[in-house]
Amino acid sequence: MSFRERTVGRVTVYDVDGQLIVGNRHELKRMMLEALEGGARRFVIDFSRTGYIDSSGLGVLITLSKEVRAQGGDLRLASLNPDLQRLFELTKLDTFFRICDDLGEALDE
Amino acid sequence: MERAVACCAPAGLDRDRLLFNFRVGLTEAISNAILFGNVDDPGKRVRIELRVRPGEVTARVSDEGGGFDPGAVPDPRLPENIAKDSGRGIFLMRALMDEVHFNDAGNAVTLVLRDLPGPSVSLPPPLPDEVDSQPDAAGMPGVERQSGEGEALDGLSREMQLAHDLQMKLLPPIPRVRGVEAAARVVPAESVGGDFYQVLQLPGGRTGVMIGDVSGHGFPAALIMALVMSAAAISAQQGGDPATVLEHLDRAIGDELESTEMYLSLCYCVLSPGMPEVVYANAGHPHAFIVEPSGTTRRLLATDPPMGIGGAPFSDARVKWAPGEDLLLLFTDGLSDTVARRGRKSGEDLVLKTVARNHREPAVEILDRLFEISAQSVPLIPADDRTAVVVRAE
Numbered sequence: 001m002s003f004r005e006r007t008v009g010r011v012t013v014y015d016v017d018g019q020l021i022v023g024n025r026h027e028l029k030r031m032m033l034e035a036l037e038g039g040a041r042r043f044v045i046d047f048s049r050t051g052y053i054d055s056s057g058l059g060v061l062i063t064l065s066k067e068v069r070a071q072g073g074d075l076r077l078a079s080l081n082p083d084l085q086r087l088f089e090l091t092k093l094d095t096f097f098r099i100c101d102d103l104g105e106a107l108d109e
Numbered sequence: 110m111e112r113a114v115a116c117c118a119p120a121g122l123d124r125d126r127l128l129f130n131f132r133v134g135l136t137e138a139i140s141n142a143i144l145f146g147n148v149d150d151p152g153k154r155v156r157i158e159l160r161v162r163p164g165e166v167t168a169r170v171s172d173e174g175g176g177f178d179p180g181a182v183p184d185p186r187l188p189e190n191i192a193k194d195s196g197r198g199i200f201l202m203r204a205l206m207d208e209v210h211f212n213d214a215g216n217a218v219t220l221v222l223r224d225l226p227g228p229s230v231s232l233p234p235p236l237p238d239e240v241d242s243q244p245d246a247a248g249m250p251g252v253e254r255q256s257g258e259g260e261a262l263d264g265l266s267r268e269m270q271l272a273h274d275l276q277m278k279l280l281p282p283i284p285r286v287r288g289v290e291a292a293a294r295v296v297p298a299e300s301v302g303g304d305f306y307q308v309l310q311l312p313g314g315r316t317g318v319m320i321g322d323v324s325g326h327g328f329p330a331a332l333i334m335a336l337v338m339s340a341a342a343i344s345a346q347q348g349g350d351p352a353t354v355l356e357h358l359d360r361a362i363g364d365e366l367e368s369t370e371m372y373l374s375l376c377y378c379v380l381s382p383g384m385p386e387v388v389y390a391n392a393g394h395p396h397a398f399i400v401e402p403s404g405t406t407r408r409l410l411a412t413d414p415p416m417g418i419g420g421a422p423f424s425d426a427r428v429k430w431a432p433g434e435d436l437l438l439l440f441t442d443g444l445s446d447t448v449a450r451r452g453r454k455s456g457e458d459l460v461l462k463t464v465a466r467n468h469r470e471p472a473v474e475i476l477d478r479l480f481e482i483s484a485q486s487v488p489l490i491p492a493d494d495r496t497a498v499v500v501r502a503e
Contacts, residue, residue, distance in 0.1 A: 022493055052449075054442055054446060054493065055322055055324055055374065055441070055442050055493070056324050056325075056493065058324070058372075058415075059324030059325065059371065059372055062324075062372055062415075062417070062418055063370045066367075066370075066418070087395065090395040090408075090410065090411055091374060091393035091394070091395050091411055091414065091415060092392075092393050092411040092412070092413055092414040092415075093393065093414055093415070095414055096414050096418055
């Protein structure tokens, strides 16, 4: 199981276990879009247990972020390890996503 | 559309040509009729007539609009038109079908597709399916195939196969430019597509080098790639700086990317003879480097986020370059991922070390070494397209 969904207050949190890559990205997309459909608007993806995100994983995060914004919601990314943080910087996607140091910061209003 | 394709089966055309050329050409004709002929008026109808004969399919698409002068439609490849939506449909129809005729009134188009031997796409020159790595480095890029042939394929993998065929056919040969030694290679994955490269001969003896990775797969990714490559080649020929080329591209394909939920990382570099710098614009492509003979590497940091997330305007950056000594190295994460070892997050280090170790070798042999280690690795991460470009220039 790559993804776990839980709710903290009004925020829907996803833990990504291992990798977010070409082979499993659709599962995360499906889970989050279902929650969005169900009325959830605030989302956090927690990467504290994530080693790697490939380019298609980044693609699905962009798609999800756009979907959530289109519904007036908010998606934050939390707890990226230094390599992943660097990946977001190298692709300039750190300017597109709200990236938080840890889950606590991401859950702040 | 599927019904139209099914109706054409008795013509016995090559399946690739029917499924790709015919489907895309007819789709464009119908879109044009609805959008420009009938001006998106739902009360007006589009009529589609098919004539199917052995070895030939003719489709006539007519609308209830006032007609137009096809000669007056701007060439979408001209830089001033790249951003426009209209015209690209007619360009694609002409590229994909054997004949395209408009009636005098300009409200009906007739498309003819025949069963001809040859490439199913006529945009850029086709490549042979397999090219041996030649020591003669400035020549053709090596293209390798992994996908199996001949098996009966189900619909999805058949589409993937066709998309990959299209991807391979679109990759242009590397021009022979005096003083420039370039080699490039794409090894497509089974399930993902969308990597491409381009080496362009520019005015003033300059050379343009581009690498891109379209997220997504199958036909939509291959079509994005086709649009990017044709638009980029034409925009680059106008001699604009890299950021201007990226802006043209973003205008040309931004909507397509957004509507198909894809995005594109793309790095475009321009080398000028004898100049001690590389000018580039990099929309979110992580793996672009200059490798010095000493093995020191310098990354061409992204100047902007990837295309498809509303990223314009783009900006240029400059990086120091020793003509005749340094190597320009561009690759996609499919290559570094396959060589990632357990305990390491990415195989980027190994790619860079391999290039540094073989720095003096011809560009094509450096690629050979890279793809050898990639082929020997048992990847920790499922395969994506693997692409690399190596350039040395005086």
